Amino acid sequence: MTWRRFAGLFALLACALIIGACGTDDSDSDGASGDAATEQESTEKTESQTGEQSEFFVQEDYDKQLAQRSIEPEGDPSTPWTQAIEPEMVDTADYKAEQAGNWNVCFSNAANDNPWRQTGFKTMKEEVKLHDEIGKFTVLDAEAKDDKQISDIESMTSGNKCDALIVSPNTTATLTPAVEEACSTDIPVIVFDRGVETDCPVTFIHPIGGYAFGADAAEFLVENVDEGGKILALRILPGVDVLETRWSGAKGIFDEAGMNVVGVEFTDGDAAKTKSIVSDYIQREGTIDGVWMDAGATSVAAIEAFEDAGQEVPPITGEDQLDFLTKWQEDGLTAIAPVYSNFQWRTPIIAATQILKGEEVPKEWVLPQVPVTQDELGDWVDPEMPPLHYAKCGCEDMPNYPDAWK
């Protein structure tokens, strides 16, 4: 009978053992999630304290993106959402619509669950109003669920009579089969923001990319933080390609310059957690001399952690979210705001109209991506707009500005 009494305990122990077995793989696996222990080990294995390179890393893309930052885009600089960097045009005569107007443009949105996407989506809806030929704009929100987005795309290509399909995929790998299925119909497919692993869509619209974003921020820190100064890297979450590439971009720059990165932590995009992590590091390290972040949403929380600890805010990177820009200006911080060009939400609509008119579009439409630096800060801070608005929305010239974004 004794074994019965202990069966439960055995189950628990078995769980613990399995955890232990899997847990010890941690030090060898993708070191994207850093911590004190793996840092020690990786400093011995590799010279870098930033852990091992991400499995998403592609050297070619890294080099290409860093170079693209200095290439002059083609097109009108006052409308950056129409510009393209080194475009290779593709013929779309086959997709020319039979009717000259009253088009039904369909959009499968990965999610509307963060301020960047919300700002962009509002901009997109306003863009639709600028084009009379679009009679109907159908949107399905996948609520950040891969499975739902696959169903949404299926229902749009089979049920709704869409003249064009715009997709912002939730996850690159898993949405690929669904996009391929959509391509096999005769509806033109436009992909923007995150990509998929196929080039069957008519065009893929995106700003330069994550490597450039991360590198912009990292280079700023290299310039502003003394050698040996402690840098803390804060990432939202692992496994999202657009975020992984940002970290890879930064890592390359940090490694090259031999910076002292004391920690790489995940914040889940949560303000409270960000604050706790930064406070812990301040406690542990005494001072932190530079903060690298892969997005701007929680940068204010990180800043506050320093304030609460009674310390001066070190050089920090954020994004073009207004609350960060405002705090930067008000507190006179040393900062830079790389951008993931929010105005890219205008381009798919423009592309859709061009395709349906049979006009040429770039196969890969690379939009410019210019960070906000100290010199331009004044141009972008706007006290009238809500704190979670994105400055580079490209929307100031639109008819309903600013009310539609408030």
Place this chain on the structure above:
Amino acid sequence: MSAEQATADKGFESASGNLGRRLATSLLSTGTIFLLLFVLLAWIAVLNPSFLEPGPFLAYLKRAAPLVMLAAGAYFVLVSGNFDLSVGSLVTVVVVVSARLIDGDPSKTWPVIALVLAIGAAVGLFNGVVSTILRVPSFITTLGTLLMLEGAVFLWSGGAPTGALAENYREIGRKGIEGFPVLDELPWSVLLLVVVGVAAALLMRSDFGRQLIATGDNDRAARLSGVRVDQVRILAFVLSGVLAAVAGILLGGFAGVSAQVGQGLEFDAITAAVLGGVVLGGGRGSVVAAMAGALTLEALFTWLNLQGISGALEDTVQGVIIIAAVAFAAYRLRGAR
């Protein structure tokens, strides 16, 4: 079993038993969590000596305060035999509503605080009534409320948090009484913690407290003894709602406005309460122990952080500990088998 004895002593037959024995048995039943807390804190101090300095220690308390509030609320509901899964989304609601209504204007802070406390009470009332009078299992009721609150608040605010919290609002979660001797600053949240802790403990000693425990223990017997079971349970939900609102005010102050601020908090609250010794299904444990459970959970996270355990495994450790804690409590309750 000592837990049963303790509650029985505090319960209907309180006349007999000398003070010393009662104290000893109650300490034993709830004492385990304090021991665990003490050990963890000591260990952390060893790993990071600056932890015991006023600054960092108060920072730890400030960070833990919202969870402690939630644990106290969870205690009241759990002990009466119910679940409250809606507290997380209630916290989100409080933060988002506060931000939108205050919109940076300090004069609006106090009216808005009164409003969100009222919202907390109203949600609790709804949960309570539906779970008792409409006889919907509280698991389902509060699950439904969770969905409704999340949906409603973002529907109202247009999809994302807007507005901003005023400085004086945020002070509650972030700052405290300046110029305090020794400590430099006594955070408001710590003060609130103490007040709520004392109030809750006193409440549990009152008739209501005994009735609450009796209801969770055996509601039929309680009803037959004249306890207004439904009313008592509803009141427990109201308390849970109000405390969740307080937690929301603290969190909004501490961390600022965010849409995910409340996610998953309901499970953390229940974990904290269980860790402190409440046995799920009601009827046992003490509110102070539940609050200590929250402090312990937060200390555990800090300890894990200092040990350099990767963030991912933190969840696993939390899972194992929850199971172990409840198993231990169950083992002690039933006697060795």
Place this chain on the structure above:
Amino acid sequence: MKVADPTGSETPEGGGPVTRQPGRVAGWRVGVLASPAAPVFAALVAVFLIAWLVVELRGGTFLTVPNIVNMLQRSVALGIVSAGQTVVILLGSLDLSVAQLISLTSLIGSTTMDGSSANVVPAVGLVLAVGAGVGLANGLIITKLRVNAFIATLGMALILKGLIDNQWDGPAGRVPDSFESLGYTRFGVIPVSVFLLIAVVLAIYLMLRYTRFGYRIYAVGGDEDVSKLSGLRTHRTIIAAHVVCSLTAAITGLFLASRLGSGTPTVGPDGGYDLESIAAVVLGGTALMGGRGGVLGTLGGVFILAVLDNTFNQLEVNSFLKDVVRGVIIIAAVAVYARRQGVRP
């Protein structure tokens, strides 16, 4: 003894003959008779008609083959795991670890298959074994360690989550095309996956209705202490039920892997399969206290949720409003059942 109270006069599940097993304890028969599967399907028809009306009025297309197929396709994943959850809830227990288990099994399945058809069978075997193992662990912790099911399975969910996040960062593994066809091909118009759903639901239905195990589940759910006194091995039943539930979660994980082309850590929580499956079960008339209900009712609940989802999609309703309505419906439905079931709290 609660089990002996006949309640309601609904037609039994499936409308077939119920009285052909003489000598069985009244409890089992009553448990099945009391299954409110019929009202659930009546509600489903009502919801369907209302949705049709509303969508057509707004200019959408509801009663078309692609749309109905879309709704069926959306029901498969939730349907399979809810069927398993039904078994566990009938016992008066529940399983909050299914969402993480789904993610885990999708990952294990796709990484084992690694793009090659030859690996499909071993992958499926491994996944089912893992599912059974987790179910076994859940059951043991609940029975031997006497930990409440809520806490036990919540703890297990956290344990699994940590394991997943530790090993994997994002989508991993690759499902070979032959397996991917499970998610995408159709027999005529009906997706193959719907047949999988039907097979699982049928299997569980038959198990609950015609096997001794099924009888024991209703008995234990009705009243565990009495069952124990009657000589039933309650612990084994509970453990086996949890194994069944986890197996269905594993199957769901495999199915989702075929849809996504690979496993991901987020597929389980994204779908909210833990709370949603419980909601579907309760919507289908199975009481959280256990002892009455059935898997056909659950299927009805799943379809209702699918129709609602589809309608909201068609109407392009703000997803937040959807959450509010969902919450109201879940509470209202259970309140209605609670009224009809009488005194039981």
